[in-house]
Amino acid sequence: MKERLKKALKNILKVCAVILAAALLEVFFVRPFHHLPKTDSDFTASRDYSLENAIEPIPDEYLQPVENGGRIEELNYKTETTEKRAIIYLPPGYDENKKYDIIYFQGGANSTETSYFGTPKKPKPKLINVLDNLIIKGKIKPVIAVCANFYNKSRSDTDITELSNLYQSYSREVRTCLIPAVESVYSTYAESVSDEDIVASREHRGFGGYSMGAAITWNMFINNLDCFYYYMPNCGGLQNPYVPHLSTNLGERLNNAVESMGYTTDDYFIYSAVGTLDITYNSTKCLITNLYKDYDKNFIFTQDNTKNGNITFKRSLFKLHSFDNAITNFYNALPALFPAE
Numbered sequence: 636m637k638e639r640l641k642k643a644l645k646n647i648l649k650v651c652a653v654i655l656a657a658a659l660l661e662v663f664f665v666r667p668f669h670h671l672p673k674t675d676s677d678f679t680a681s682r683d684y685s686l687e688n689a690i691e692p693i694p695d696e697y698l699q700p701v702e703n704g705g706r707i708e709e710l711n712y713k714t715e716t717t718e719k720r721a722i723i724y725l726p727p728g729y730d731e732n733k734k735y736d737i738i739y740f741q742g743g744a745n746s747t748e749t750s751y752f753g754t755p756k757k758p759k760p761k762l763i764n765v766l767d768n769l770i771i772k773g774k775i776k777p778v779i780a781v782c783a784n785f786y787n788k789s790r791s792d793t794d795i796t797e798l799s800n801l802y803q804s805y806s807r808e809v810r811t812c813l814i815p816a817v818e819s820v821y822s823t824y825a826e827s828v829s830d831e832d833i834v835a836s837r838e839h840r841g842f843g844g845y846s847m848g849a850a851i852t853w854n855m856f857i858n859n860l861d862c863f864y865y866y867m868p869n870c871g872g873l874q875n876p877y878v879p880h881l882s883t884n885l886g887e888r889l890n891n892a893v894e895s896m897g898y899t900t901d902d903y904f905i906y907s908a909v910g911t912l913d914i915t916y917n918s919t920k921c922l923i924t925n926l927y928k929d930y931d932k933n934f935i936f937t938q939d940n941t942k943n944g945n946i947t948f949k950r951s952l953f954k955l956h957s958f959d960n961a962i963t964n965f966y967n968a969l970p971a972l973f974p975a976e
Contacts, residue, residue, distance in 0.1 A: 690908060690951040693966045697768040700760065703727060704767035707755050712816030714808050719784055721817060722752045724763065726770050726777035731822045736839045736973055737779040738865070739809070740965075743846030743958070748784040750958075761959075765966050775973045779821055783813050785851065805851065806858035809842075814862065834861045841972055843867025845961035846915065853885075853922070856905070857892045865972040866905045869964045870956055872918035886925030893933045900935055905946040906971055908964035910954025923948045947971070 742750040753759035769775045815828035824839035844852040849871025873885045909919045926934040937944035
C-alpha cells in the first residue's frame with residue numbers, strides 16, 4: 636500500500652513538473668516572440684506617426700531636470716457626488732494666449748491624482764523631466780498633461796460593487812466634470828467647455844493610462860470616442876488579466892463605438908504597449924488579436940516601425956508590470972501622438 640502511494644505521489648509530482656516546465660517555457664521563450672499583427676493595407680494616416688526604434692529605454696539625459704522647465708499646479712473640481720483634485724502639468728513657457736494640445740493620464744488600481752506628477756509642494760520628477768525634455772528637444776509639441784483620481788474615496792473603502800459602478804460612471808464624469816473644469820482654466824483648442832466645443836476640439840486631446848488606467852483608456856474609447864482622438868492604453872487590456880479568454884465581446888464594443896459615431900479610420904489613433912512578462916500581457920494580446928482578426932476594417936495595424944495605420948501594438952521584451960516600465964512606454968508613445976510640427 637505504501638509503495639503504491641509513493642508511486643502515485645511520484646507520478647503526480649512528474650505531472651506537476653511537466654506543467655510547471657510548460658508554463659515557464661511559455662513565459663520566458665514563447666510569449667515574448669508571438670508574432671505582431673501586421674497589414675498590407677495602403678492606408679496612410681494623415682499625421683506623421685513615426686514609431687522608429689520603439690520601445691527604446693529612456694535616455695539618461697531625458698531624466699534630468701530642465702532649466703525653466705514645466706510646472707505643476709493643482710485644480711479642485713466638483714463631480715456629481717463629491718469634490719476631487721486634479722494635478723496639472725504645464726509645459727515650459729506656458730502662455731495662456733496660446734492654444735495647447737492636452738493629454739489626460741490615468742493611474743492604476745493603487746493610484747491617485749498624485750501618482751504621475753506628485754503635487755506642487757512635493758513633485759515627482761520622472762515624468763515631469765521626461766515631458767520637459769521631449770518638448771525642449773523638439774520631439775513633441777508643448778502639451779498640457781492632467782492626472783485625475785478615478786476613486787470617489789480611498790481604494791480600501793471602495794467595495795467591488797462601487798468599483799463596478801465607477802467603471803460605468805467615470806467616462807461620464809471625465810466628459811461632464813473633469814474636461815470642463817480643466818479646459819475652462821487652461822488654454823486648449825476648446826473654444827468653450829460646452830459639449831459641442833469639446834467634441835469639435837477632439838483632435839487635440841488624448842487619454843492614456845497604466846494598468847487599470849489602461850482598461851479605463853479602452854473604456855474611454857468606447858464611451859467618449861467623440862471627445863478624444865488619441866489613446867495610450869499602457870500595460871493592460873479590458874479583460875480580467877487572469878482569464879482574458881472569458882471576455883469575448885470587447886473588440887466588438889470598440890468597433891461598435893466607431894460604427895455608431897460614423898468615424899473613419901483616420902479619426903483616431905491608438906498606441907498600445909505592454910511588457911512580455913507583464914501580468915496583463917495575455918489580456919492585452921487577446922484584445923489586440925481580436926481587433927486585428929475580426930475588426931480590421933476599422934482597426935488598421937501599422938507595420939512594425941512604420942507610420943501606416945491607426946493602431947500600433949508594441950511589446951517590450953521581458954518587461955514586468957511596473958510603473959517605471961509604464962513611463963518608458965509613455966516616453967515612446969508621446970512622439971507618435973504629439974509630434975513636434
